[in-house]
Amino acid sequence: MGGRGDYNNIRNEFKQSNNISQALVGTVSGLQITPNSGIPGSSNPIIIRGLSSLNTTNQPLYVINGVIQSDAEFRKLNPNTIESVSILKDASATAIYGNRASNGVIVVKTKKLSRKERKAFEKLQKVQDSINLSKQIQKQNNEEYDAFVENPFELTKNQSVSTFSIDVDKAAYSNIRRMINNGETVNKNAVRIEEMINYFKYDYPQPKNDQPFSINTEYNDSPWNNKHKLLKIGLQGKEIPVSKLPNSNFVFLIDVSGSMESANKLPLLKSSFKVLLDQLRPTDRVGIVVYAGSAGMVLPPTSAKEKVKIIEALDKLQAGGSTAGGEGIELAYKLAQENFIKNGNNRVIIATDGDFNVGASSTGDLQTLVEEKRKSGVFLTCLGFGMGNFKDNRMETLANKGNGNYAYIDNLQEANKFLGKEFAGNMYAIAKDVKIQIEFNPKYVKSYRLIGYENRKLKNEDFTNDKIDAGELGSGHTVTALYEIIPSNVNSEFLPKENDLKYTKSTSDENFNDELATVKFRYKKPDGDTSSEIIHVVKNTESSFSSASPDFKFASSVAWFGLVLRNSDLIKNKDLKEIENLAKKGRGKDDEGYRAEFVRLIETYRSTQK
Structure with missing residues (x-):
């Protein structure tokens, strides 16, 4: 949004004119304002540049202190009371105000706001910040997805x-x-x-x-x-009662590298694992391995009845450093194998944005690693977090090749679904x-x-x-x-072209009825x-x-x-x-x-x- 410089320019202009539109001429980028004609009763057309055609019928929307106002109310403003002026165009405008903002929005904040006006303006600011964040993420998007061609006929x-x-x-x-x-x-x-x-x-x-x-x-x-x-074609897996599920040996493998610092990564990850803990029985065990520049065990396999101890270990985790994912996988599987429960549910649960950059980090290296580890009888669940640098291709490879499954946790509601309501289906293979x-x-x-x-x-x-x-x-x-x-x-336009085959039968002599x-x-x-x-x-x-x-x-x-x-x-x-x-x-x-x-x-x- 416009800053202090805009206000100073407007205030300087006010020394020469007490008309708000006259004061804005040449001071706020993105506005085209026709100078005052001098004719009594006339008004200056205000048009936002960069939207469709420039003519006097393209009236912008006026928002003063977070509230939509008329052109007349806008023109009553005293320029000396203005703190900032900014312009919203295109998607930034319509995302907040819909079609009413098709000709852009002039957003004005005055110096002294009532409590109600401040709340309205803060709400507007949050929406605008969210849009700007989304644009920034797309601009710097470093997410990775494997390209593929859809199946043909x-x-x-x-x-x-x-x-x-x-x-x-x-x-x-x-x-x-x-x-x-x-x-x-x-x-x-x-x-x-x-x-x-x-x-x-x-x-x-x-x-x-x-x-x-x-x-x-x-x-x-x-x-x-x-x-x-x-x-x-639909398959329905047999539902096993919780009382008859085998005991679990879970190893949480948690990425605590610097890329996991944002709110939708490590903090959401911790909350998600607490959802999972609520599903466990005293006979189940949980160990925690973390990795950043190197990998290490922060909690040896511990009975799920010691929930406070497990949560304390989770809450102490902080993000920082590079990402030695391959080393972390090695250690997690080692811990799972050392505490292997025969006829039990042995599983490594990896939580990361997939941004491995130290050691075994390429998709091919990781595939070789988990293909070897799946022979141990330990299953794998991959939980993806975050955006901007999310490496979907690596997460999918780990799950596909490691006797596993893969979910993307975008909010706590999704964590409750995958790790809570659908816990048994996602954590117990039949x-x-x-x-x-x-x-x-x-x-x-x-x-x-x-x-x-x-x-x-x-x-x-x-x-x-x-x-x-x-x-x-x-x-x-x-x-x-x-x-x-x-x-x-x-006969369909999507039918593949036929080849004339000499030795292959083109019709079936057998009758398989219906x-x-x-x-x-x-x-x-x-x-x-x-x-x-x-x-x-x-x-x-x-x-x-x-x-x-x-x-x-x-x-x-x-x-x-x-x-x-x-x-x-x-x-x-x-x-x-x-x-x-x-x-x-x-x-x-x-x-x-x-x-x-x-x-x-x-x-x-x-x-x-x-």
């Missing part, structure tokens, strides 16, 4: 089989939410659609018999491409190396593509190879995947080395979209929004209002309000695209 007659690992990570959704709420541009490579879909729980039944998960499929119309279909392989019937499916899971795709031969790592499923967890399908009787696809699942027990297999057949159905379940509609809306954020070349309809309406239709019960929050997020994003 495959011709079923050439490649009828698709294989991928499940993904239980949820970081992409909360990270995107942070970007949108802060008014930042969403980085398309931060948009991993499977993590957006899997942020939400779906109404799948509990598994029967001794199976670790139930299998649920639904086939209906695609909302974004006319005549296309969507196949939804199945590991869960793979999905689907074979489509060319009789009904001309072409298909997997929505998301780009960095979780596997070679078809990896499906039966027990040495190949895949994702973990937690107690009560749900995992959902969507395939977009071009039916055999549909089978759309066969889905196979492989998984291992948390402490096992050999996979088990489950087979599920999907029937071809002709259902109208109006009959789709609320879960189908909601998951479709989340995927659709992700495709728009990525500016996908494979969708025709990118109407945000339609996405919002579909999300509302799929809200369902929504006890926790997460789906309603998603609707508000679309509304917020839509308002920035006008």
Whole structure:
């Protein structure tokens, strides 16, 4: 905002004129004021430069001491009472005052404010500071995301089989939410659609018999491409009662380097870990390792019943120094292995902004390190914090390659969700190396593509190879995947070009009746080395979209929004209002309000695209 210099210039001008607009001529940058014509009763047009066209019809909005005032009230001001004058333009103006500020805002603060005026002005200042911070973050943005290309459509007659690992990570959704709420541009490579879909729980039944998960499929119309279909595949992990959960051996690995100093990093991290502590039982143990320029143990494995002692150790942590992340990981795993609980829940929980810069710090080095450590039987949870220098690519690599999961904690509400309400699902694995392989019937499916899971795709031969790592499923967890399908009787502009093949059959002589696809699942027990297999057949159905379940509609809306954020070349309809309406239709019960929050997020994003 304008400072003391503006006030001194205005006061000097006042010696020659007691007219506020005359006093502002040439003293406040960004204003164009026509000098006084000298005609009695005439007024000086005031226009903010740099907005659309310069003419007298473009009246700015006047805000005096935080309150919107008329042009007449502004002109009554005595220049000698003014402390500062500043100009808001473009997004800075409309972010606070909406369309009323389309011609800019003149913000005036006088020297003597009433208590009510001071509060109003302070509120305005906070909003403006927030906008400036967001702009500063974007200008200095050093966040890192791995680039990837969205999955293409495959011709079923050439490649009828698709294989991928499940993904239980949820970081992409909360990270995107942070970007949108802060008014930042969403980085398309931060948009991993499977993590957006899997942020939400779906109404799948509990598994029967001794199976670790139930299998649920639904086939209906695609909302974004006319005549296309969507196949939804959902897994519901078996919910184990808290009393029957194995004892836990947790090692908190906490980044206390200089980059963790800001309020949304180490202070939020401490509060988040206190949420987790509230879920633990006296038989569970917690150790704390920290790393900055070097790594060290600040708390040996301690019973969770000594909560005060654990909290004291957390509260003493302070940020400072460079980041020896690799060394910290080595020490944390060493501590977890030394206190390993056989048939228990052994896990390292790393909390950082991912900005490793000492020792093993490259993505490749970290991948090699955690691939070796996962052989110990110790699982991994990665919690990302902060913005500006956040290294999403390293966090995702750690989780993907270390038998782990990954969440981004943007506020205490998210900490309560991931570490409180969904604690068991995120901290207790009931199945590991869960793979999905689907074979489509060319009789009904001309072409298909997997929505998301780009960095979780596997070679078809990896499906039966027990040495190949895949994702973990937690107690009560749900995992959902969507395939977009071009039916055999549909001609679509998105169909891949066909090659004339001499030796490959183009049609199937076999008749599989009404089978759309066969889905196979492989998984291992948390402490096992050999996979088990489950087979599920999907029937071809002709259902109208109006009959789709609320879960189908909601998951479709989340995927659709992700495709728009990525500016996908494979969708025709990118109407945000339609996405919002579909999300509302799929809200369902929504006890926790997460789906309603998603609707508000679309509304917020839509308002920035006008």
